[in-house]
Amino acid sequence: MLVQSRSPAEVHLPAVISASALPVQGKEVMEQIRLGGPFRYEKDGTVFGNRERLLPGQKRGYYREYTVPTPGLNHRGARRIVCGGQKPRAPDGCYYTEDHYTSFRLIVQ
Numbered sequence: 001m002l003v004q005s006r007s008p009a010e011v012h013l014p015a016v017i018s019a020s021a022l023p024v025q026g027k028e029v030m031e032q033i034r035l036g037g038p039f040r041y042e043k044d045g046t047v048f049g050n051r052e053r054l055l056p057g058q059k060r061g062y063y064r065e066y067t068v069p070t071p072g073l074n075h076r077g078a079r080r081i082v083c084g085g086q087k088p089r090a091p092d093g094c095y096y097t098e099d100h101y102t103s104f105r106l107i108v109q
Helices: 024-035
Strands: 015-018 063-067 080-084 093-097 105-108
Touching (some): 024 080, 024 093
Antiparallel strands (some): 093 105
């Protein structure tokens, strides 16, 4: 059996986004997370299952999702921030998706 290794160009590293580069609504949600709310949508702060397995593997309950409102929409839209950790107000790390979990970018300071 032949097993081919990946070349460095084929290794996919997580994309990043600076917290300052988030849309205004994303910055507001990050502040709400830090304060523990209030959140606009009932699903905000609920467990994110990571069924897509695009985020680092963790036990169920580690990740929580938050809606990033999209101006002009009267529903939740596709943008989310997903944070991981045992302390919701002080997460270990957060990820931004603007395409409803198809891709994520690690939020860095």
